[in-house]
Amino acid sequence: LSLEHSISRTTAVESYERLLAEGYLVSRPGAGVFVADELPEDLQHVPGMQNVAGSTRDNIQQPASPWLDMRTYLLPLAPGMPAIDHFPWTVWGKLTNQICRERPLNAISYGDPLGEPALRETIAEYLAVARGIACTPRQIVVTSGSELSMAFAARQVASPGAEVWFEDPGYPFQYPMLADLGLQPVPVPVDAEGLDVSAGQWLAPRARLALVFPSHQYPLGVTMSMERRKSLIAWAEANGAWILENEIDGDYRYASRPLTPLHALARDRVIYCGSMSKPLAPGLRINYLVMPETLLGKLTMLRTTLAPMLTQLVLARFSASGQMASHMRKMRLLYGRRRALLVEALRKEADGLLDLDDLPEAGLRVVATLRGNLSDMRVAEACLAAGLKVEPLSVCYAKVPRRSGLIIGFASTPEERILPAAKMLADVLRHCMQTNLA
Amino acid sequence: LSLEHSISRTTAVESYERLLAEGYLVSRPGAGVFVADELPEDLQHVPGMQNVAGSTRDNIQQPASPWLDMRTYLLPLAPGMPAIDHFPWTVWGKLTNQICRERPLNAISYGDPLGEPALRETIAEYLAVARGIACTPRQIVVTSGSELSMAFAARQVASPGAEVWFEDPGYPFQYPMLADLGLQPVPVPVDAEGLDVSAGQWLAPRARLALVFPSHQYPLGVTMSMERRKSLIAWAEANGAWILENEIDGDYRYASRPLTPLHALARDRVIYCGSMSKPLAPGLRINYLVMPETLLGKLTMLRTTLAPMLTQLVLARFSASGQMASHMRKMRLLYGRRRALLVEALRKEADGLLDLDDLPEAGLRVVATLRGNLSDMRVAEACLAAGLKVEPLSVCYAKVPRRSGLIIGFASTPEERILPAAKMLADVLRHCMQTNLA
Numbered sequence: 028l029s030l031e032h033s034i035s036r037t038t039a040v041e042s043y044e045r046l047l048a049e050g051y052l053v054s055r056p057g058a059g060v061f062v063a064d065e066l067p068e069d070l071q072h073v074p075g076m077q078n079v080a081g082s083t084r085d086n087i088q089q090p091a092s093p094w095l096d097m098r099t100y101l102l103p104l105a106p107g108m109p110a111i112d113h114f115p116w117t118v119w120g121k122l123t124n125q126i127c128r129e130r131p132l133n134a135i136s137y138g139d140p141l142g143e144p145a146l147r148e149t150i151a152e153y154l155a156v157a158r159g160i161a162c163t164p165r166q167i168v169v170t171s172g173s174e175l176s177m178a179f180a181a182r183q184v185a186s187p188g189a190e191v192w193f194e195d196p197g198y199p200f201q202y203p204m205l206a207d208l209g210l211q212p213v214p215v216p217v218d219a220e221g222l223d224v225s226a227g228q229w230l231a232p233r234a235r236l237a238l239v240f241p242s243h244q245y246p247l248g249v250t251m252s253m254e255r256r257k258s259l260i261a262w263a264e265a266n267g268a269w270i271l272e273n274e275i276d277g278d279y280r281y282a283s284r285p286l287t288p289l290h291a292l293a294r295d296r297v298i299y300c301g302s303m304s305k306p307l308a309p310g311l312r313i314n315y316l317v318m319p320e321t322l323l324g325k326l327t328m329l330r331t332t333l334a335p336m337l338t339q340l341v342l343a344r345f346s347a348s349g350q351m352a353s354h355m356r357k358m359r360l361l362y363g364r365r366r367a368l369l370v371e372a373l374r375k376e377a378d379g380l381l382d383l384d385d386l387p388e389a390g391l392r393v394v395a396t397l398r399g400n401l402s403d404m405r406v407a408e409a410c411l412a413a414g415l416k417v418e419p420l421s422v423c424y425a426k427v428p429r430r431s432g433l434i435i436g437f438a439s440t441p442e443e444r445i446l447p448a449a450k451m452l453a454d455v456l457r458h459c460m461q462t463n464l465a
Numbered sequence: 466l467s468l469e470h471s472i473s474r475t476t477a478v479e480s481y482e483r484l485l486a487e488g489y490l491v492s493r494p495g496a497g498v499f500v501a502d503e504l505p506e507d508l509q510h511v512p513g514m515q516n517v518a519g520s521t522r523d524n525i526q527q528p529a530s531p532w533l534d535m536r537t538y539l540l541p542l543a544p545g546m547p548a549i550d551h552f553p554w555t556v557w558g559k560l561t562n563q564i565c566r567e568r569p570l571n572a573i574s575y576g577d578p579l580g581e582p583a584l585r586e587t588i589a590e591y592l593a594v595a596r597g598i599a600c601t602p603r604q605i606v607v608t609s610g611s612e613l614s615m616a617f618a619a620r621q622v623a624s625p626g627a628e629v630w631f632e633d634p635g636y637p638f639q640y641p642m643l644a645d646l647g648l649q650p651v652p653v654p655v656d657a658e659g660l661d662v663s664a665g666q667w668l669a670p671r672a673r674l675a676l677v678f679p680s681h682q683y684p685l686g687v688t689m690s691m692e693r694r695k696s697l698i699a700w701a702e703a704n705g706a707w708i709l710e711n712e713i714d715g716d717y718r719y720a721s722r723p724l725t726p727l728h729a730l731a732r733d734r735v736i737y738c739g740s741m742s743k744p745l746a747p748g749l750r751i752n753y754l755v756m757p758e759t760l761l762g763k764l765t766m767l768r769t770t771l772a773p774m775l776t777q778l779v780l781a782r783f784s785a786s787g788q789m790a791s792h793m794r795k796m797r798l799l800y801g802r803r804r805a806l807l808v809e810a811l812r813k814e815a816d817g818l819l820d821l822d823d824l825p826e827a828g829l830r831v832v833a834t835l836r837g838n839l840s841d842m843r844v845a846e847a848c849l850a851a852g853l854k855v856e857p858l859s860v861c862y863a864k865v866p867r868r869s870g871l872i873i874g875f876a877s878t879p880e881e882r883i884l885p886a887a888k889m890l891a892d893v894l895r896h897c898m899q900t901n902l903a
Binding site: 097098100101108111112114116117119120121123124125126127128130132133134135136137138139140171172207208209308309310311312333334335336337338 | 535536538539546549550552554555557558559561562564565566568570571572573574575576577578609610645646647746747748749750771772773774775776
C-alpha cells in the first residue's frame with residue numbers, strides 16, 4: 028500500500044490504525060484486516076460486563092471548598108471524563124521504567140519549551156493521518172491544559188483591549204480566562220449550524236480572535252456546517268483576525284464523517300487546539316496547539332505553560348509504538364456501547380422527567396432539557412449528594428436565554444453502573460420535582 | 466528519642482535525616498549516627514571523579530527563537546540547575562511502576578486541585594522538621610511551577626491596580642508576571658541586609674503584597690537580617706499587607722544556620738513558597754505554597770495551576786520513604802564540593818578577569834562582577850556560543866543602577882568538568898576584552 032501510494036510505511040500503518048480506531052475496519056487475528064460488517068453508524072449492541080479497577084466512589088471526600096469539586100469527576104456520569112477505568116497502566120509503568128533506565132536529561136531539566144520534540148512529532152503525524160491537518164512538529168506547542176493553551180494562543184494574537192468572540196452557550200471558563208488577559212470577551216450565539224457568524228459580525232466586526240468548537244460544540248454537541256466554516260474563515264481573512272479551533276473531545280465520532288477542520292481550510296488564520304485528556308486521561312495534563320507558520324517567529328512564551336517532561340516522553344513512546352491508536356480504537360468501541368446503554372437507560376428510567384437532545388455525532392456526553400421548571404443547578408447539587416456527577420447546562424450561557432438542562436457523560440461509567448446511575452438520576456429528578464411542587 | 470521528647474517516631478527519624486542532610490551528623494554503617502567531625506562550615510575537600518550519565522552538550526540544538534534557550538540549562542555552569550546527573554532514576558522508575566500496578570484513579574483524573582493529599586502531607590512534615598514551619602496539609606497548595614505559585618498567591622491577596630513590592634535586583638520574570646495580573650509592580654532596592662523596607666515604605670506604603678527571597682536572595686545571595694525581617698512584618702501587619710516568602714533554592718546551606726523563616730514569625734501574614742525543582746529536578750514541575758489559615762476559605766483556583774498527578778504520587782512516596790531526605794543529604798555534600806571546586810577554579814583561571822562576590826551561604830550559584838567595562842549580555846552570549854551557560858546580572862535590575870556581572874552555577878556541573886569550564890569562561894572573557902578594546 029505504501030509503495031502503491033508513495034507514502035511512508037508509518038503513514039500507511041497509521042491510516043489502517045485510524046480506520047480501525049474509527050470502526051471502519053476490523054482486525055481478525057491471523058486472518059488480516061477487513062472492512063467492518065458493522066459500520067460505525069450501526070453500533071448499538073449490548074456490551075458484556077467488565078471488571079472495573081477500584082471503586083470510584085470511595086475516593087471522594089467531602090470538599091472543603093466548592094472548587095474542590097473536581098474530585099467529583101470520578102463519580103458516575105461525569106461529563107468530559109474518558110474511560111479512566113481502561114487506562115493502560117501496565118504499558119505506562121513499563122514505558123516509564125524503560126525511559127528511567129535510559130536517564131534522559133531533558134526529561135528532568137526544563138527541556139524544550141515548545142514541548143518534547145519526540146512527542147511533537149507523533150502529534151503532527153496523528154493530525155495528518157486522523158484529521159487531515161498538515162503541519163510540521165515545529166508548529167506544535169505542548170502545554171499543560173486546555174485553558175493554558177487557549178490563553179497562550181489568545182496572548183499571541185490579541186492585545187489587551189481587543190474583542191474576542193466566544194460561543195454562547197459555551198465553556199464557562201472562557202469569559203474569566205479572556206478577561207484575565209485584559210481582552211473583551213464577546214458572546215456570540217450558537218444555532219443548529221454552529222457559531223452564528225453574522226451575529227458575530229454584527230456584535231463585534233473588528234474582533235481579533237474567535238474561539239470555536241466546530242467538530243463538537245460544547246455544550247450543545249452541534250457540528251459546524253461547511254457554509255458557516257467558510258463564512259467564519261472569510262470574516263477572519265477579510266479582517267486579519269484569527270480563529271482558535273478547539274477539538275477537545277471531537278476525536279470520537281459515532282455517526283457520519285467529520286467535516287474538514289477549519290485548519291485544513293485556512294491554515295494561516297487558524298490555530299488548532301487538541302488534547303490528550305479525552306483520548307487518554309486528564310491527569311496527564313497534556314494539551315497542544317498547532318500554530319500557523321506565520322506566527323512562529325513571534326511567539327512569546329512563559330514558563331508557566333510547560334507540561335511535565337517525563338510524561339511527554341512516555342506519551343511520545345506510547346504513540347510512536349502504535350499503542351495510542353490501538354487504545355483509541357478500543358475506546359471508540361467502548362464509548363459506542365456506553366453511549367447506547369446510557370441513552371437506552373435514560374429513555375427507560377427518566378421518561379417524562381427529561382428530554383434528551385438529538386444524539387451528538389461525537390464526544391463523550393449527551394445533553395437533556397429538564398421538565399417542570401426545575402433549576403438545573405439544584406438538580407446537579409442533588410445528584411452530587413446522591414453520588415452522581417452531572418453538570419448544569421444553564422451555567423454555559425452568557426447572554427442567550429438560559430436553558431435549564433443537564434450535561435451527562437457516558438464515557439467514564441462502567442457498563443454495569445450505567446443503568447443503576449440512570450435509575451438514581453431519575454429518583455433525584457422525581458424528588459426534586461416533588462419538593463419543587465410542595 | 467521519640468519517647469524522651471514526646472514526638473512521633475517519624476519526626477525523630479526525620480530530624481536525624483535533616484541533620485544528616487545538613488551535614489551536622491554523619492552515619493557510619495553498622496556503628497550508628499555521630500556528630501560530624503567536619504562541620505558544614507569546613508567542607509572544602511577535593512572530590513573524587515564521577516561518571517556522568519550521558520553528555521549534556523549533545524542534546525542542545527540551535528534554538529529557533531530566543532526563548533528556546535531554556536534547553537541551554539543543560540550546559541556547564543547553568544545557574545539554578547541542580548545535579549540532574551544524580552537524579553534517582555532507578556528508584557523513580559521503580560516507584561512509578563509500583564504505583565501503576567496499584568492503578569490509582571486520582572493519578573489520571575483531575576485529582577485534588579490543592580494537590581495530591583499524600584504529597585501535601587510529606588511537604589508539611591518536611592517543612593516542620595527542616596524549616597520550623599508549622600502548617601497542616603490543608604494549607605499546602607501544589608502548583609506546576611514557581612511563576613504559577615507566585616501568580617496564584619498574588620491573585621488571592623491583591624486586586625487589579627494594587628501595588629506589589631518586588632526586589633531590585635531580582636528575578637526578571639516578576640515584573641511581567643505582576644503586570645499581566647493587572648497589578649502595579651514596585652521595584653524596591655536590596656542592600657547587604659536584604660530588601661530595604663524603609664525604601665519600600667517610602668515608594669509604596671500602601672502596597673498589598675511584598676515578594677521577597679529572604680533566605681537566599683536572587684540574584685545577590687544576601688540573607689535578610691533579622692532586623693529587616695521584623696520591620697517587614699511590622700509593615701505588613703500595620704497595613705494588612707501580605708508577604709510572599711520565596712525559598713526557591715535556600716534548601717542548601719553551606720555556612721551558618723538559617724535564620725527563622727518569615728513564616729515562622731508571622732504565619733498569618735506570610736505565604737511561603739517552596740519548590741521541588743532545586744532539591745530534585747525542574748522537569749518535575751512541582752512547586753508548592755503554604756497559605757495562611759485565614760485565607761483558606763476564600764481561595765480562587767484555576768485549573769491552570771494543576772501539577773501532574775502521577776508525578777505527585779511518585780514524589781510523595783519518594784519523600785515518605787525517607788529517600789528524598791537522603792537524596793538531599795547526598796546533594797548537599799556534592800554541592801559543597803562543586804562549589805569549592807568552582808571557586809578555586811575561577812580564582813585560578815579567571816583572576817583579573819572577574820571579581821567574585823563573597824561566597825553565598827546557600828543556594829546553587831555564585832555572582833561575579835565583570836571588569837573592563839564588558840557587557841554581561843555580550844559575555845553571556847559568547848559563553849553560549851562556546852558551550853557554557855551563565856546568566857547576565859544586569860537583566861535582574863529594574864531601577865537600581867545596573868551592575869555588569871555573571872551568575873554562575875556550580876550544582877549541575879560534574880566535578881571533572883568544572884576546571885575545563887572555568888578555563889573556557891576565562892578564554893571567553895579574554896576574547897571579549899580583546900575585541901572590546903579593538
